[in-house]
Amino acid sequence: MNRAAPWAIGAALVLAAGAAVALTPPDIALSQAFYLRGGVGDAVTGRTLIAQVRDASFTERVTAGGGDWEADGNWLVVTVAASAPQTEVDAAVIIAAMQIGDRTFHASERARDSLLGAALRVGTDTVGMLAFELPADVDAGDAELRLITSYSTPQLDDVVVLPLSLDDLPSKTEIEITPPEWEGF
Template identity: 85%
Template sequence: MRRGAPWAIGAALVVVAGVAVALTPPDIALTQAFSIRGGAGDAATGRTLTAQVRDAAFAERVSTGDWEADGNWIVVTVAASAPQTEVDAAVIIAALEVGDRTFHASERMRDSLLGAGLRVGTDTVGMLAFELPSDVDAGDADLRLITSYSTPQLDDVVVLPLSLDDLPSEAEIEIVAPEWEGS
């Protein structure tokens, strides 16, 4: 029995080392952004942004003033505000994650919520349009809202869930300019 003890202890140490390596987060986790998740229909508040999905729908065409485009679109209406300061308060990047695919909000329309100034204590309600491939029409998605151009490091990202299965489909949606709620 004494001859097998070192082998058993060595095997146990190898297993413990393997578990430690498996549980150690990757280096990127040291500077990765924190996801602030909201519930379906609930607002989520991060350090630089408070946001809530008000409405969402598929559209075969989106338009704004003198511009229009056909395709498979999801238009999401979002109410957003700045929780602490209005300095640089705006949704700069909006991404829709569907499974392992990421789609960014279209910047082709001038009346999008992207870049619209946000106020403390007053919601700015605006629309974000995502052009999707024709095969994306169901499943669960996450709307990720970021308030700076650079990749957030050790900061938060507001994440709002969407169920694509429940969304209505419309022939055309007109993207309207963001407005302060109550104005």
């Protein structure tokens, strides 16, 4: 064996170890959620939720409860059709977040008639609205609506991610958040 062979073998082992370290996922990957994405307008099916964006609009004012609650600002109101894929036990959208760039906005819980917490059924869509209060400078770009069916951060569970283009969305003066309804009833 010539003198260069041990050096070549050692260099190859160092490169292999470096590649193994670079390709090994971080510890957080052991408990991260699985993001299930679809295209714009597509229904996305997860383990605990099937959902689809039906409509989205910007508004200057949202109302709910037949006028019992109202708020002014820059609001994004999204209409979603959701159902349970296999069981109705604990089937509800508990957390709805809008990811716009590197910022996350949660659906308002003040609009008590929203889709948040509404019971979902197997085989029947529940159509409801989610209202997101956004800063005044957020009115365009690409966004992702993320829906979760548990209170805790999903660990090793799925998150339904619905893409949404904020460009060219209509703007209305006022939108009333209506209670969720079963589709077809």
